[in-house]
Amino acid sequence: VVAAETLTLADLAVTIAVLAALGLAAGRFGLSAIPAYLLAGLLLGPNEPRELSLIEPSEVTAFLAELGVVFLLFFLGLEFSLDRLLRSGRHLGLGGSIDLAVNAAVGIAVGVAAFGISFAAVILAAAVYVSSSAVTVKGLIDFRRLADDETDLVLAILVFEDVVVAGVLGFAAAGGGGVSPTLVAVAKALAFITASLAVSRYLSRPLDRLLDRLPSEFFLLFVFALVVGLAATAKALGLSEAIGALMAGIVLAETSVRAEIEERFLSFRDLFAALFFFTFGLSIDVEALGEIGWLVALAVVLSAAGKLGGGYGAGIVGGFTRRQSVNVGAALVAHGEFTIILADLASKNTEIPVGDRADLVAFAGLYVLATATIGVVLMKESKRIGRRVFPVPTLVQKE
Amino acid sequence: MTVELRQTRLPGVGTKFAFITAHGSRVAVIHHVDGTQELYVFGRVDDDEPRAVLLLDDDEARQLGAVLGGAYERPKIVDELEMAFGELAIEWVEVPDDSPAIGRTLAECGFRARTGVTIIAILRDPEPVTGAQPTDVVQRGDVLVTVGKLGQYKEFRRLLREGPFDGAARSAE
Numbered sequence: 001v002v003a004a005e006t007l008t009l010a011d012l013a014v015t016i017a018v019l020a021a022l023g024l025a026a027g028r029f030g031l032s033a034i035p036a037y038l039l040a041g042l043l044l045g046p047n048e049p050r051e052l053s054l055i056e057p058s059e060v061t062a063f064l065a066e067l068g069v070v071f072l073l074f075f076l077g078l079e080f081s082l083d084r085l086l087r088s089g090r091h092l093g094l095g096g097s098i099d100l101a102v103n104a105a106v107g108i109a110v111g112v113a114a115f116g117i118s119f120a121a122v123i124l125a126a127a128v129y130v131s132s133s134a135v136t137v138k139g140l141i142d143f144r145r146l147a148d149d150e151t152d153l154v155l156a157i158l159v160f161e162d163v164v165v166a167g168v169l170g171f172a173a174a175g176g177g178g179v180s181p182t183l184v185a186v187a188k189a190l191a192f193i194t195a196s197l198a199v200s201r202y203l204s205r206p207l208d209r210l211l212d213r214l215p216s217e218f219f220l221l222f223v224f225a226l227v228v229g230l231a232a233t234a235k236a237l238g239l240s241e242a243i244g245a246l247m248a249g250i251v252l253a254e255t256s257v258r259a260e261i262e263e264r265f266l267s268f269r270d271l272f273a274a275l276f277f278f279t280f281g282l283s284i285d286v287e288a289l290g291e292i293g294w295l296v297a298l299a300v301v302l303s304a305a306g307k308l309g310g311g312y313g314a315g316i317v318g319g320f321t322r323r324q325s326v327n328v329g330a331a332l333v334a335h336g337e338f339t340i341i342l343a344d345l346a347s348k349n350t351e352i353p354v355g356d357r358a359d360l361v362a363f364a365g366l367y368v369l370a371t372a373t374i375g376v377v378l379m380k381e382s383k384r385i386g387r388r389v390f391p392v393p394t395l396v397q398k399e
Numbered sequence: 400m401t402v403e404l405r406q407t408r409l410p411g412v413g414t415k416f417a418f419i420t421a422h423g424s425r426v427a428v429i430h431h432v433d434g435t436q437e438l439y440v441f442g443r444v445d446d447d448e449p450r451a452v453l454l455l456d457d458d459e460a461r462q463l464g465a466v467l468g469g470a471y472e473r474p475k476i477v478d479e480l481e482m483a484f485g486e487l488a489i490e491w492v493e494v495p496d497d498s499p500a501i502g503r504t505l506a507e508c509g510f511r512a513r514t515g516v517t518i519i520a521i522l523r524d525p526e527p528v529t530g531a532q533p534t535d536v537v538q539r540g541d542v543l544v545t546v547g548k549l550g551q552y553k554e555f556r557r558l559l560r561e562g563p564f565d566g567a568a569r570s571a572e
Contacts, residue, residue, distance in 0.1 A: 079410055079411055133411060137411050137412060140412070141412070144439070144448075144449055144452050146409065146412060146415065146427070146429045146437065146439065147415065147417065147425075147427035147429065147439035147441070147449060151409065152407055152409070152415075155409050155410050155411065155412065156410070158410070158411070159410045159411075259432075262432065263433075266433075323447075383447050383448065387447070
């Protein structure tokens with residue numbers, strides 16, 4: 001019998017147990033759970049290594065993963081608001097631009113080297129550009145960096161990156177297939193975002209009043225319906241579900257119940273995001289990399305250098321010391337959720353050649369595994385590295 | 400006198416409040432989105448690593464804040480001035496165990512008429528008395544929460560310690 005195209009409860013139990021065990025083990029070493037979930041998918045999935053192949057990607061896993069994307073983006077949206085963006089201050093524009101200039105250039109170089117001048121190259125460029133907010137924020141907390149002044153800059157750059165990538169997410173699933181269809185997809189994405197923002201202005205007050213009055217059980221259901229509904233709407237319009245969920249978050253970010261929503265939906269996000277990364281891991285086919293395998297290695301080195309350099313530059317320009325600037329660069333090396341989400345959306349885009357799609361998935365998976373690990377280690381050691389490279393001048397040295 | 404407190408939003412994390420003490424240490428408090436709070440202490444302003452990081456949940460942070468702010472009730476240790484607003488003071492005053500006021504009502508003691516100090520509440524186990532009435536009886540172990548002018552407390556403490564009061568005391572419990 002060929003592996004059944006379903007996911008049984010037993011499969012789900014095994015999967016989640018493995019996720020918990022690997023995530024916990026990663027945490028012991030101070031690593032983020034994201035690479036652990038990817039690794040679990042890679043191990044249990046149908047591709048190499050085949051010894052442990054237990055789970056087949058199916059409609060069920062795809063659906064669970066879709067919910068994962070929806071919740072990840074919904075939470076990102078909740079953190080967004082024009083007001084908050086403006087308040088995150090002077091670092092946002094300048095630091096974000098320097099990081100963008102350096103790392104988008106690295107991304108485009110890698111993308112074009114892999115796929116030539118094509119839509120897949122654009123997606124890959126964005127995937128190489130965007131650092132992981134999840135991994136970095138966890139590191140900042142674990143390594144006790146929250147009180148450091150340069151942490152403000154790190155977080156501002158991450159917000160900037162999120163805004164840029166949110167734009168790319170809008171058309172990642174629909175673009176490609178020639179210049180004009182791509183431009184239509186881009187225009188649609190922009191129109192959708194603008195429309196949602198405009199509506200949220202008028203909608204947020206009545207929505208607020210309604211949500212405030214609902215009993216808690218129905219509050220949960222209503223918000224759930226709103227989030228999934230907007231995601232479905234975006235998808236029906238030929239955009240990605242990701243952008244719809246993001247917009248739901250942005251609309252609700254303006255309401256007074258934002259904190260309650262975050263509190264009640266946090267566990268949904270954690271569960272479905274874990275399943276999303278796992279499912280993505282299932283489809284990583286290392287063998288599919290073929291001739292661009294070397295490119296993953298090159299991309300890891302180039303983008304680590306780009307992030308360290310770009311972050312350092314942003315730090316110096318922002319008026320930080322050289323050692324603080326080293327910390328900024330090191331905090332941005334890790335890639336994670338957005339790289340994976342971009343590759344996942346592109347893998348469903350029929351305008352991209354099948355071979356390129358498999359390459360994108362394998363590339364993103366391995367790239368995140370590598371950079372999330374290296375990035376966390378660099379972050380942990382960045383202060384020691386800074387002291388080594390830029391020692392405090394002592395009297396002895398002055399002589 | 401006012402401390403320069405710097406407030407910064409940390410997107411995705413919470414809010415940071417930081418200031419530098421007169422002795423040159425740097426202190427930062429992080430309000431996490433999930434309600435937990437972290438206190439970072441750096442020995443000197445430009446120290447690389449914090450000397451201490453304290454993770455507090457919501458209740459603990461409030462407790463610590465109350466203690467540091469001087470608003471926390473500490474009758475066992477001190478019964479001195481707790482809060483002063485210009486001339487006006489709110490003070491927690493412990494009743495001495497041998498006070499002649501024990502067993503008498505507030506009306507019989509006549510603190511307000513004789514010293515100007517008003518008793519607004521009484522801290523006692525198991526139930527504190529809020530909005531103290533003239534008919535409330537002073538008991539052994541009570542802590543009186545009072546409002547008065549700074550200059551009136553000397554006489555108030557003497558009266559509480561020594562009396563004299565009119566009428567006979569009820570048997571104290």
